[in-house]
Amino acid sequence: MDIPGLPARRAALNLLDAVLRRGETMEQAASGALSRVRGDADRGLAKAIASEALRWRVDLDALIDSATRQRLPEDAKPRAVLEIMLAQALRLETPPHAAIATGLPLLTGGPRRLAHGVFSTLMKQGATLPPVPTLPDKVRERWGQRADAIAAGVALPPPLDLSLRDPAATTEWTERLGGISLAPGHVRLPRGTPVEALDGFREGAWWVQDLAATLPARLLGPGEGRRVLDLCAAPGGKTLQLAAAGWEVTALDISKRRMERLADNLERTGLYARVVIADALNWVPEAPFDAVLLDAPCTATGTCRRHPDVLHRIGERQIEEMTQLQARLLARACDWLSAGGSLVYAVCSLERAEGEEQARKVPLAPNPIRADELPLGLSPENGSLRTDPGQLGEQGGLDGFFIARWSHS
Numbered sequence: 464m465d466i467p468g469l470p471a472r473r474a475a476l477n478l479l480d481a482v483l484r485r486g487e488t489m490e491q492a493a494s495g496a497l498s499r500v501r502g503d504a505d506r507g508l509a510k511a512i513a514s515e516a517l518r519w520r521v522d523l524d525a526l527i528d529s530a531t532r533q534r535l536p537e538d539a540k541p542r543a544v545l546e547i548m549l550a551q552a553l554r555l556e557t558p559p560h561a562a563i564a565t566g567l568p569l570l571t572g573g574p575r576r577l578a579h580g581v582f583s584t585l586m587k588q589g590a591t592l593p594p595v596p597t598l599p600d601k602v603r604e605r606w607g608q609r610a611d612a613i614a615a616g617v618a619l620p621p622p623l624d625l626s627l628r629d630p631a632a633t634t635e636w637t638e639r640l641g642g643i644s645l646a647p648g649h650v651r652l653p654r655g656t657p658v659e660a661l662d663g664f665r666e667g668a669w670w671v672q673d674l675a676a677t678l679p680a681r682l683l684g685p686g687e688g689r690r691v692l693d694l695c696a697a698p699g700g701k702t703l704q705l706a707a708a709g710w711e712v713t714a715l716d717i718s719k720r721r722m723e724r725l726a727d728n729l730e731r732t733g734l735y736a737r738v739v740i741a742d743a744l745n746w747v748p749e750a751p752f753d754a755v756l757l758d759a760p761c762t763a764t765g766t767c768r769r770h771p772d773v774l775h776r777i778g779e780r781q782i783e784e785m786t787q788l789q790a791r792l793l794a795r796a797c798d799w800l801s802a803g804g805s806l807v808y809a810v811c812s813l814e815r816a817e818g819e820e821q822a823r824k825v826p827l828a829p830n831p832i833r834a835d836e837l838p839l840g841l842s843p844e845n846g847s848l849r850t851d852p853g854q855l856g857e858q859g860g861l862d863g864f865f866i867a868r869w870s871h872s
């Protein structure tokens with residue numbers, strides 16, 4: 464018989480291992496790592512422990528190193544178990560005796576004694592974490608001047624953002640759900656709000672979508688029956704926005720599984736889009752479009768608040784791979800616009816190679832983004848928009864995106 468709570472900690476350890484050693488996303492690792500954990504509460508706990516261990520890993524490791532005579536190797540199991548135990552005690556308010564009772568059984572022999580000694584020493588010393596997580600050195604270098612502000616935004620998981628099917632009803636829904644609104648069609652609720660229990664979920668009055676992720680579709684304006692291609696569409700947040708804004712939408716994505724989620728989202732909200740499952744690198748449209756929204760596959764480092772695994776598994780190799788794919792997708796998207804048509808390119812990445820540098824290569828006329836098109840507190844730079852988790856901090860922040868817009872002459 465397992466000790467109560469042990470399967471959740473074992474799963475957290477497996478999640479860490481999948482991210483740090485195999486470079487998987489938490490989402491990819493979840494089905495395997497959580498298969499032996501019963502109940503939503505324990506599965507949620509396993510994910511929360513792994514997320515907090517990843518979010519604070521640099522600081523947790525500094526504590527561990529301060530309490531060991533000989534530095535533990537990066538990939539040593541006792542280090543990972545200690546990260547999990549400390550993340551619980553210092554971030555999730557788990558009593559130290561419970562962290563010990565559910566952590567140490569993950570080790571045996573000498574490593575177990577070592578972990579016990581290190582954890583007890585740190586607890587006796589009253590170890591704490593800094594107010595803002597320290598970013599890994601390479602991440603700090605890449606994010607340059609914005610690194611400190613972004614780190615401050617990474618300290619907490621984000622609030623819950625909803626996009627409304629009917630932006631005209633923003634005040635009504637904001638009051639009904641008890642949230643705040645930072646833009647028409649947007650309602651923000653405290654993090655941890657259970658989504659499916661909220662008013663309006665069943666009737667499809669809204670869907671979950673970070674405020675920053677709503678900006679690319681907003682920048683295409685009202686559709687008035689015009690044709691838009693939502694290229695790389697699944698699971699469909701932007702497709703829903705475009706359909707709700709009166710566009711005739713063709714939603715294309717390569718992933719059948721993710722497109723099933725898009726179809727579910729369309730059904731729940733009662734919105735319509737033509738759905739195409741295809742590789743955008745081979746697919747050819749029958750006719751040009753009035754607009755193309757390319758929300759390109761990317762390293763997703765802009766989602767580091769909810770997916771702190773990106774802080775540890777994304778490096779130059781992954782950025783280069785994505786940059787090449789984005790360039791090929793952009794080149795195709797440029798060819799599919801009718802005269803006067805608009806192209807919006809977006810990535811939820813904080814990497815300049817995927818954003819600013821990619822946009823520089825687009826051979827169309829820039830259609831600069833204006834401040835009056837954006838929520839208060841955000842402003843474009845050189846006609847494009849860069850958001851990051853360090854912005855709008857007092858209102859709960861937002862994901863990191865790069866967005867640019869062009870017109871076909």
Ligand SMILES: C[S@@+](CC[C@H](N)C(=O)[O-])C[C@H]1O[C@@H](n2cnc3c(N)ncnc32)[C@H](O)[C@@H]1O
Nearest residue numbers: 695696697698699700701716717718742743758
């Ligand atoms: C950033 S996500 C899109 C998110 C989506 N726009 C939304 O708002 O919900 C990128 C998508 O690109 C898709 N993708 C990657 N390579 C592709 C390709 N060659 N052709 C079409 N879709 C591709 C992935 O399956 C993934 O769903």
